[in-house]
Amino acid sequence: MSAGTHPAGAQGARAEQHRGDRSGRGDRLEVAASVLALLADRTRLSLVERLGRGEADVTTLTEACGAARPSVSQHLAKLRLAGLVTTRKDGRRVVYALGHGHLRRLVDEALNVADHELRSLPPHD
Structure with missing residues (x-):
């Protein structure tokens, strides 16, 4: 995935939820969940x-x-x-x-x- 691209439309509101997460863990989990959802x-x-x-x-x-x-x-x-x-x-x-x-x-x-x-x-x- 290219930088800044979230699969399955995870951009926008959901990605905004994790902006305060300094570790980036929330973004990582969101993208991983989107990949797994596509593969489901x-x-x-x-x-x-x-x-x-x-x-x-x-x-x-x-x-x-x-x-x-x-x-x-x-x-x-x-x-x-x-x-x-x-x-x-x-x-x-x-x-x-x-x-x-x-x-x-x-x-x-x-x-x-x-x-x-x-x-x-x-x-x-």
């Missing part, structure tokens, strides 16, 4: 998980997440607007990539938690 959608989570394995175009992403192409395009637009994914042109195709590796690791860890829950695996550090 199954399709967007699937898109970010797939992009964690490498860049891809809309056709590849549509096949990977199993959603309709218009839906995938809308979700990608939200992720792009929030600065979580980037784009580049390759001829007539638009190729998407993750904005940074932290997202890949975040999604990987969330999926690891899911694996533990589904398989009743013991907790660990």
Whole structure:
């Protein structure tokens, strides 16, 4: 995310609430909550998980997440607007990539938690 950009529209009034927080912790928590809220959608989570394995175009992403192409395009637009994914042109195709590796690791860890829950695996550090 670019400096000063809060995903999911966290700008404005909510960001103003934390101006008095000298440590910046409130702003950090607000932005983190916005990122997690964006990833709380199954399709967007699937898109970010797939992009964690490498860049891809809309056709590849549509096949990977199993959603309709218009839906995938809308979700990608939200992720792009929030600065979580980037784009580049390759001829007539638009190729998407993750904005940074932290997202890949975040999604990987969330999926690891899911694996533990589904398989009743013991907790660990």
